[in-house]
Amino acid sequence: MSKIYHVGIIGGGVSGVVTALQLANYGIENILFEQGASLVNGPPFCHLHAGGNLYPEISDEQCKLLMRQSIEMARLFTQSIDQRPTFISIPKSEKFEVAKIENRLNMLVEHYKQLIDEDPANAILGAPEDYYKIYSKEDLVALAEKPTVKRPNTHDEWISNAIKLIDYNKLKTPVFIVQEYGWNLFRLGAQAQIALNRTEYCSLKMNSEVTNIKDVRNLNLGYNWQICTKDSVYKVNYLVNSCGFNTGRIDDYLQLKAERLIEFKAAYVSKWQAIAGLIPELIFHGERGTSHGMVQLTPYCEDYYQIHGMTMDITLFENGVVQSKGNEVQPEFNEGIKQKLDRAWEEDEVKTRTEKAIEFVTKFVPSFKTATVGGPPMYGAQQIPGDDLNLRVGDVSFPYRSYARSEIVKASSALTAANQIILKIQEEEIIPSTLIKSNRNSFLDSISKNEIDKLASELAFQRGYPEAMAQLLIEVQ
Ligand SMILES: Cc1cc2nc3c(=O)[nH]c(=O)nc-3n(C[C@H](O)[C@H](O)[C@H](O)COP(=O)(O)OP(=O)(O)OC[C@H]3O[C@@H](n4cnc5c(N)ncnc54)[C@H](O)[C@@H]3O)c2cc1C
Known part of the structure; x- marks a missing residue:
């Protein structure tokens, strides 16, 4: 019988990779599907919104x-x-x-x-x-x-x-x-890619577009979802939709409605x-x-x-x-x-x-x-x-049992979303409730600056951007 993963994550943008990294940090086996050739390859980010000062119109x-x-x-x-x-x-x-x-x-x-x-x-x-x-x-x-x-x-x-x-x-x-x-998005992409390749807890499927999801929650098969790609079917207990602006496609497979x-x-x-x-x-x-x-x-x-x-x-x-x-x-x-x-x-x-x-x-x-x-x-x-163009924080929702949908508006919300998802998976007893929230990630911490410099430059080059854009103006002490 093919393997059953605790968690299947669709989408290797910042939200999906942070969820995969946090799960791996707790020793929870997960599988991450990304249709592109590298991680964190979606919409850009350049500003850490540590106070929302770019948005005079949003609430305190x-x-x-x-x-x-x-x-x-x-x-x-x-x-x-x-x-x-x-x-x-x-x-x-x-x-x-x-x-x-x-x-x-x-x-x-x-x-x-x-x-x-x-x-x-x-x-x-x-x-x-x-x-x-x-x-x-x-x-x-x-x-x-x-x-x-x-x-x-x-x-x-x-x-x-x-x-x-x-x-x-x-x-x-x-x-x-x-x-x-x-x-710097190239550096974050590099950190995530190195860390996820290094951990045995995440099975990283690059160039793998998810083409359908089958809901088998009521069939007593010992798992809840089948995730289909062009040539394989994967079994998972918990499904995370981190497809960015394509989140609605997965909702569509599950016949869910959302604004x-x-x-x-x-x-x-x-x-x-x-x-x-x-x-x-x-x-x-x-x-x-x-x-x-x-x-x-x-x-x-x-x-x-x-x-x-x-x-x-x-x-x-x-x-x-x-x-x-x-x-x-x-x-x-x-x-x-x-x-x-x-x-x-x-x-x-x-x-x-x-x-x-x-x-x-x-x-x-x-x-x-x-x-x-x-x-x-x-x-x-x-x-x-929802329908408020001024929303800057975004959210995770849990429209079905064993299904989380991450719709963050800013990259900075990714860890909050990941932690909410992990809490919900614990509540459903798919993973133990004894895990304690940690703000450090041992896989990320094990990566050297040189490794990040090298892969970040490669990612910038592959995507057609000047390699200099993968470096920091102010070196981290
Ligand atoms: C111009 C611009 C500037 C921005 N600047 C900032 C900023 O300065 N600071 C900030 O915090 N935020 C910024 N943002 C917002 C930020 O880019 C997004 O919030 C963030 O990238 C969303 O991450 P995500 O993981 O939810 O989605 P995405 O990054 O879109 O990731 C979704 C991933 O899912 C994959 N995927 C989709 N469907 C499938 C499928 N069926 N199978 C497999 N894979 C699939 C996609 O290939 C993609 O890699 C900016 C956005 C834009 C457009």
Whole structure:
């Protein structure tokens, strides 16, 4: 008789791999199916949302949850975290109020203190009093006169380097610097791939698309689900659907109904002239979907910069958001977006959108006009359970016995989702309830920096991106 696995996970994005890694850490046998050739190959991520400061419109509760979840993920995947801060500003043209941003930051400092009280190892964003720093116009004028520092160490040094490049007369003051770090997806993919290949508890099936699921829960066969690929059938007791924007396809096999949105977005890779010192990530807030949407400039190694521009001709797309309707559980994009998801971007569109993105940044960083196209876009579709496009935390649901559906909106929610799933599997007594939640993972901890550097560079190269984008600006100490 073929093997029965405790847990079968469909989808090797950040959610699926973290669930597989956590299960393996507890010695629970699982099987992970990924239709692609490598792990964590779906929609990109570059920002650790440790406080939700990129989203002035979300609730304080979502901000707190994002901070907690981000800290948990950063503790697990330390070698994928780039410890450079984020500059947060509001252009004079925008309605957002700086006072509200400041109030929220104060709330987040208190929350961060609580997290450190719970566990001192949560202090990965530095001392709570340094979580953010506020700068008046006079401060900026003074810091603009200070010499540029190649590798900044203090908030003042980061701001001083950045402010010389920014047309700050266009910004409301004060502005802020916040300990929201960068997050390198190539490195996280490499960490997960090495760790899962190393553990005997996870059977990793790459290039394996799941084409059907059979529900045999009531047939007393000693297992609950049959997972079908093109040439094999696998038996599992517990089923986890981590298919990203394709979660609805698995629901469809199981005849389940659920409301969901999916959204296609892209960020652009540019190469700028060498500048004298490192800069933080730069955020210029704006109203999403209008011609003055948010600008986000993310620094990478060797003068590569990733750009998000929250307008319809840069990061967002006409018909880029679709919703499940009527009897359909899997929303469908139009043909143009499906082509892009299949990596079939027209060269012209890459050039036009990247150049528009560069121009968009020059509104606030005039010298960025010398930047050029630096690589293919980083793009993908993400899922949002329900019908609120502003939801940033996402969720796991358990619509059937022995079935979990992970629909995280941000990569930072992956560990919370995995832990909720493991708790549910314990409640169903498929695995022992004596397992204790751990924030460390022995398989991840056993990987050396050199191994991560090497595989992360290979993954970037295989996917057509500059290998430098797989390295960190700030080496982990
Ligand atoms: C432009 C953009 C920027 C973003 N930036 C950030 C950011 O800075 N920070 C952040 O936290 N989040 C960010 N996100 C969100 C983040 O990318 C997603 O939350 C996260 O990747 C979702 O992970 P997932 O594992 O749920 O899904 P996915 O990463 O989509 O993984 C699902 C996997 O399932 C596989 N799969 C699907 N169907 C099958 C099947 N039938 N058989 C086998 N395999 C299957 C797919 O190939 C895929 O690998 C961004 C998203 C976008 C689009």
